[in-house]
Amino acid sequence: MKLKKHITLTKAGIMESLQFRLGTFVMALGNILYLIVVYYLWKAIYASAGTDSVNGMTFSDTLIYLVLATALFNFMEMYTVWEMGRSIQSGKIVLELLKPMEYRSYLFWSNSGAFVTNFVFTFLPTFIAVALVTHGAIHMGLNLLFFLISVIIAISINYSINFIVGTICVYTESIWGINIMKQVIVLLLSGATIPLAFFPETFRKITYYLPFQSIYNAPLSILLNAHPEPKELLVTIGTQLIWAAVLMILSKLFWKVSLRQITVNGG
Amino acid sequence: MSAIIEIKDLTKEFKVLNRREGLKGSIKDLFSRNYKTVRAVDNISMTIQQGEIVGYLGPNGAGKSTTIKMMTGVLEPTSGEIRTNGIVPYANRARNAQEIGVVFGQRSQLWWALPLVESFKILKDIYQIPDEKYNSMLELYGSLVDLEPLLHKPVRQMSLGQRTLSDILAAFLHDPKIVFLDEPTIGLDVSMKSKIRKLIQALNKEKNTTVILTTHDMGDVDALCRRIVIIDKGKMLYDNDIEHLKSFFGSYRTLKIRPDGELSAQAELIGKELPNFSVTADDEWIAILVDEDKSKVIDVLGQLQKSHKIKDMQLEEISTEEVIKKIYEEGVS
Numbered sequence: 001m002k003l004k005k006h007i008t009l010t011k012a013g014i015m016e017s018l019q020f021r022l023g024t025f026v027m028a029l030g031n032i033l034y035l036i037v038v039y040y041l042w043k044a045i046y047a048s049a050g051t052d053s054v055n056g057m058t059f060s061d062t063l064i065y066l067v068l069a070t071a072l073f074n075f076m077e078m079y080t081v082w083e084m085g086r087s088i089q090s091g092k093i094v095l096e097l098l099k100p101m102e103y104r105s106y107l108f109w110s111n112s113g114a115f116v117t118n119f120v121f122t123f124l125p126t127f128i129a130v131a132l133v134t135h136g137a138i139h140m141g142l143n144l145l146f147f148l149i150s151v152i153i154a155i156s157i158n159y160s161i162n163f164i165v166g167t168i169c170v171y172t173e174s175i176w177g178i179n180i181m182k183q184v185i186v187l188l189l190s191g192a193t194i195p196l197a198f199f200p201e202t203f204r205k206i207t208y209y210l211p212f213q214s215i216y217n218a219p220l221s222i223l224l225n226a227h228p229e230p231k232e233l234l235v236t237i238g239t240q241l242i243w244a245a246v247l248m249i250l251s252k253l254f255w256k257v258s259l260r261q262i263t264v265n266g267g
Numbered sequence: 268m269s270a271i272i273e274i275k276d277l278t279k280e281f282k283v284l285n286r287r288e289g290l291k292g293s294i295k296d297l298f299s300r301n302y303k304t305v306r307a308v309d310n311i312s313m314t315i316q317q318g319e320i321v322g323y324l325g326p327n328g329a330g331k332s333t334t335i336k337m338m339t340g341v342l343e344p345t346s347g348e349i350r351t352n353g354i355v356p357y358a359n360r361a362r363n364a365q366e367i368g369v370v371f372g373q374r375s376q377l378w379w380a381l382p383l384v385e386s387f388k389i390l391k392d393i394y395q396i397p398d399e400k401y402n403s404m405l406e407l408y409g410s411l412v413d414l415e416p417l418l419h420k421p422v423r424q425m426s427l428g429q430r431t432l433s434d435i436l437a438a439f440l441h442d443p444k445i446v447f448l449d450e451p452t453i454g455l456d457v458s459m460k461s462k463i464r465k466l467i468q469a470l471n472k473e474k475n476t477t478v479i480l481t482t483h484d485m486g487d488v489d490a491l492c493r494r495i496v497i498i499d500k501g502k503m504l505y506d507n508d509i510e511h512l513k514s515f516f517g518s519y520r521t522l523k524i525r526p527d528g529e530l531s532a533q534a535e536l537i538g539k540e541l542p543n544f545s546v547t548a549d550d551e552w553i554a555i556l557v558d559e560d561k562s563k564v565i566d567v568l569g570q571l572q573k574s575h576k577i578k579d580m581q582l583e584e585i586s587t588e589e590v591i592k593k594i595y596e597e598g599v600s
Contacts, residue, residue, distance in 0.1 A: 008392035019380040095376045100364040263343040
């Protein structure tokens with residue numbers, strides 16, 4: 001009975017996103033353009049390097065990684081920050097607070113429908129295309145299962161980060177700059193735009209201590225590694241789990257404190 | 268009857284930054300700790316019984332919405348007590364939410380891309396409404412309004428009237444004990460207004476739901492409320508039967524005319540001609556407040572027509588603002 005509320009919100013989200021078919025097509029087109037740019041950019045980088053392998057990755061390794069990273073990004077991208085910002089600015093937040101549900105989970109489940117549609121319409125086709133074109137660059141085995149688990153944890157981490165940034169809007173009432181900053185930091189440090197292997201040694205080490213690599217780098221490395229050592233797998237997913245828990249607690253606490261700002265000062 | 272809302276000495280203060288003028292001021296404001304305290308609601312007490320429809324009136328910025336937000340639990344009072352359904356709303360927001368419904372003016376709680384029936388289904392699950400209760404509610408709605416064409420229409424394609432109607436239906440769907448309606452008839456035409464009033468009345472009667480209604484339209488108040496509460500600048504001005512207030516303003520009408528010539532000069536002239544009336548002018552009209560117990564509107568008009576060429580005229584019920592002005596000037600006993 002309790003889960004039913006959440007599933008209903010997911011279903012509503014799916015129905016809502018299906019209303020805007022044209023938007024989905026335009027987004028797919030934009031993606032293809034982005035991937036063409038990525039292809040030529042990295043082709044030039046490899047040509048100027050003059051070797052087949054840069055930082056232990058061949059051109060096709062890099063390309064497969066980036067295509068999948070883009071697909072994963074399109075699937076996991078959330079507009080939580082915009083939505084919270086708009087809600088708080090327009091005062092619509094009042095109506096959302098008056099639902100008999102916790103706001104953090106109400107917002108998550110309202111947006112969860114988009115995950116399902118994006119998974120089916122962007123991630124899955126890209127994944128299948130890559131698998132077919134590369135003939136077995138993606139190992140079809142147990143790694144798919146671990147990948148799925150890793151992605152689910154990544155969604156939770158990503159949501160918590162978004163929710164924390166969105167909560168800042170309670171204080172600033174403007175969200176544009178903060179959101180752009182978050183976007184840049186997450187995309188760079190998570191390995192969504194450049195594989196982490198290309199970072200200088202110290203910088204790369206730092207990124208492994210930050211939560212961002214758990215969003216994109218962790219699931220992708222699990223997916224692309226056909227025969228991982230159990231220990232390696234455990235460390236990757238364990239790190240993700242720790243970050244998911246820490247960020248969930250942080251985002252809940254931050255919201256609780258900020259909610260008082262709304263209820264005391266009227267937002 | 269039992270008390271469903273109890274409010275005692277309720278006060279709400281906001282801290283507002285003192286803004287300075289100009290670019291220099293704006294930059295200074297970034298570092299300013301210069302706050303002033305604004306008292307939006309000042310020491311209000313009232314008790315509302317289950318099943319009442321209470322008209323909550325006051326000019327813009329009087330503190331109506333602030334009071335309602337405190338009753339719903341979105342705002343925390345600075346001091347004083349408030350209980351709805353026996354619980355403190357801000358401390359138990361989610362539990363309180365289960366027992367209240369809200370329609371906030373121009374904002375919709377519906378899923379705007381989806382047909383209305385989908386919004387209803389989502390609300391059904393969120394509020395955990397049992398099937399039989401949900402079905403009987405839809406049946407009731409069907410008997411009150413022409414529901415079928417609304418149900419399958421996406422909310423974004425609805426007219427403002429249809430959307431307001433739908434929002435009201437959505438607010439009543441989980442059979443809450445209290446429904447807050449914040450200016451539900453704003454911007455609607457006459458026939459839609461009457462439709463919505465009838466709906467609110469019927470739902471109140473059928474479900475014994477307590478309704479708190481804020482409005483600027485005395486027509487809403489006349490049609491729905493037996494009791495009205497008026498606040499201004501956060502203070503309670505009036506809390507009594509509407510009959511009592513009617514004896515006060517009921518016989519007043521506002522006669523609005525537009526004569527030839529410059530309005531403010533004309534108004535001054537008319538003011539001299541009619542020394543016993545309050546005459547005011549704005550950009551479009553000259554307004555004359557007529558007490559029909561003392562003199563007939565038609566006589567006043569007749570007298571004016573002798574000396575002025577009148578291009579256009581209107582007759583209006585006294586407005587909330589004028590009622591409040593009169594209460595200020597003369598007091599209510």
